[in-house]
Amino acid sequence: MLYTIETKQLIRADLASVWAFMSNPRNLARLTPPYLGFEVLSKENNDHMYPGQIIEYYVKPVLNIKLHWVTEITHVQEGAYFVDEQRFGPYAFWHHKHFLQETAEGVEMRDLVHYKLPLGLLGKLANAAFVKKQLKGIFDFRYQQVETVFDGR
Template structure:
């Protein structure tokens, strides 16, 4: 099992950061423009049972990725788990913690690669590098958007 973690202090209250993640277009907004990903659907918001479906492109080959939300405590945490997709295992926890009037946004991912421990040893570093690019982008967008929204209120 491999692990990835990214944590950023967002300059906005928890309610603002949580509500930003509830936007209907959040998946499009948080997908980096350089990633070959298409958002197919998002149903159910952040609550338990919510579904997100993506089409990932590895060169000309499209792969379907479906994630279902398995945990939700409003203004605190929501967790999604891969139901169908390219990983052997994937659980992603999104945590929102108040910190001095701001929000500590932490993404924690536990994942496994198809092919087991040998493939994880060979490619885990590469997946972590991809996740770091993705979540650096996501946290930067969240910081910019939520700081702006916080200034408006």
């Protein structure tokens, strides 16, 4: 079964500043809750995402077990959106679209994630028991971090 998460956030800042922050791979760890033990392994020294970019990291989503996760940035439209897709990791499928749109009040950031868990029925049970809630918590944390970053501008 394919699951979907959609989030929206209004950021009171200009599009160029929001794009520069959100599309910088160096900010991934700052946007991820500390309890996930997020550790970027990629040594590429880029401050912006580009199509074909591979980002490799460790994450501890369950019982503090370190998992290897590799994503590829598959699409980038400067100032508008980018897409990351899991190549290796804890999900059977992960496709995450990040959209930015300038509005009269600032920038609307919208995320659309499609994911599938491995292990059939066990994956369905895991999603109902904790994965869906954990993903919501991750996006809630990111929301707060983004508010903190752009509130001080």
